[in-house]
Amino acid sequence: MSISQSEYRSIKEKSVSGRYVINEQILDFLEKNKKQLLIKTVGKSVQGREIKSLQLGKGPSKILMWSQMHGNESTTTKAVLDFVNFLNAGSVSAKLILEHCTLLIIPILNPDGAAVYTRINANEIDLNRDAQNRTESESVVLKNVFDGFKPDYCFNLHDQRTIFNVGKTPKPATVSFLAPAHDPERSISRTRGISMQLIVAMNQVLEEMIPGQVGRYDDGFNANCVGDSFQMLNVPTILFESGHYPKDYEREHTREYIFHAILQGVTVVAENAIHKFQQKDYFKIPENGKLFFDVLIKNAHIIDSSLADGEAIGVLYKEVLKEGSVAFEPLVDKKGPLVECYGHETYDCLNEINLKELRQQSFYQMIKG
Template sequence: MDYLQLATHYLVEDLKGKYIHLDTILPVIDRLKSDFEITEIGKSVQNRSIYQIKIGTGKTKILMWSQMHGNESTTTKGVFDFFNFLLSDEKEASRIKKEYTLLCIPMLNPDGAYLYTRENASNVDLNRDAFNATQPEMQVLHAINKSFDPDYCYNLHDQRTIFGTEEFNLPATVSFLSPAFNSAREYNDVRLKSITIINKMNNVLQNYIPNQIGRFDDSYNINCTGDYFTTQMTPTILFEAGHYQNDYPRDQVRKYIFIALLSSFNAINENVIVDNELIKYLNIPQNNKCFYDFIYKNVKIIDNSEEKIINFVAQYNEVVQDGQLKYIATIDKLDDLQNFKGHIEYDCAYGLFSSQGLNYPVLGEAANFFIDNLTEFNNGLKII
């Protein structure tokens, strides 16, 4: 099976870029109504609708949700691409619908999606509200989880561009986690069920993004949704969509989320050798904070009349302006940075930094500057 070809073929063209909100997905949801069961299951703080999408008749039940954090939309796109595949007459699509019942909340935090924030409209991180369930969006998820009683949960997120795979120092394009159920981070049958699926997804993804699959930190926090559901004895998998070279809109990464989702349905209910599965899982490299968007090396500055050679970095801030997502590069750190890589790196060859009459970079300022008054950098990028 050519997973990447399928991911490309069934990509939903309506959904592009990272600014995906309720108005963006409603036309796509509307097209699913003839084949999927669509239900409004609640309202957000600002009274936006929260929907569930249900398909399949199989005995194995999977609950999945995306955009719990409103500015994490890559998995939402991947989910709709996967649903587009399930609409087809592909043999694998028919098998999945026969063997599984899928229930998806494609946008749990529609207010945060519209505002392009991690939190909901009450400034609460829903992924720290699982235990107390103070927010209406989390109450919706709890109610659906209780009524549906899933065999597995898929908790779908994005992670920042700063993450790479430990030892390989490549971008962590997709990362997974089987969340802990206690502070000792022990492994029980519930975690091992999730681990088996993660290993299958990892095996397939290695064919497309070798050494770019990470294992997310499993520190235990009962307030986190994955930890809470695992504590309630439901195998839960955290999906983290990360960075791929030159793919800031994450329209390539969504394809790898599609591949992960599709390949996961070949792993559930397989007979496995538990010890081997745990070893394979622990051999997935951990996520490591080792990247910046831009690194500028060998830059001459003048600070208090003293010449120095430094390295510095710039990082994109994502800001919605006039309904469009903008990437604004700002100077983030000055350091030797020997343990870090840049998604884009420039060797400034000991040229002199200048910006707005200063010969040194200022933290938090826009990454607009010159080197030797000849080479211009605008919004982080070299102007050619």
């Protein structure tokens, strides 16, 4: 299911926006909603920050969600708060979900990483490569919650870089999904098949909103990844990846599409309607490519004499935390033919207007070398 844009605007959490989302904002949100939510401190981070969970619903189907396992991946956190607002708004659809599902959500699993806007935790460990050893306190927290809650489904919520396109098309992978593998052969168990069916259901809704902008993430098996690990324990697990929407580096548009995906996935579970979606349709979702630059400068030999005629420059933005917000600093990533690549912004130096616009950009001297 989906709701209208005006309905979405009415439940969008206004206190949290942009790319820099930290624990203090979540604590404020939870305090504001403490009458409607069952809130627990489920553990602490390496640096002693509280890791909170919230619980809604009383239904038999149990869904566990966690976001910001990587501290700089905040889009899904925003979408989760929107989803909580939707459930608290009391619509018929919300009541259906709360009657048939119990939802346990960890909005920020890695608050130390969130504070300094890094992927890793305070011990410089990628928590999504710590599923087996569980050397980190945050990894222990997640596994303890998993063991105590005994979920029927898991939603593993992440962001992905701007480099991803859908298949070989010039469309950005605004949302990507993965039904994680549970063995090196990437075989399809019953529970992995259920993950695929739920992804098909969510893709169906998103294709109406952002046609051609949904991709399928690489399913290489790694037992140290949390999604693979939970899939190995026979719990249908879905990886969500929030990607780029044109001119949306703050990921406020993508946030909305992730909300709709979560809403659809949970509604299908609540309605016991997974059987309506065909596993085979999962493989119709194109795999992600890696063909995008943030800025692609074609025929760059005009401004860079080291390049041959027709060669290009590909620029990627580095996300840097500055004074409480995220700045996007351009860095030259590649030079050469780049004939199959795309740019979220594209300049052709053979076009006089493009060349004039390029020379007015703040990064012009940097790319000129």
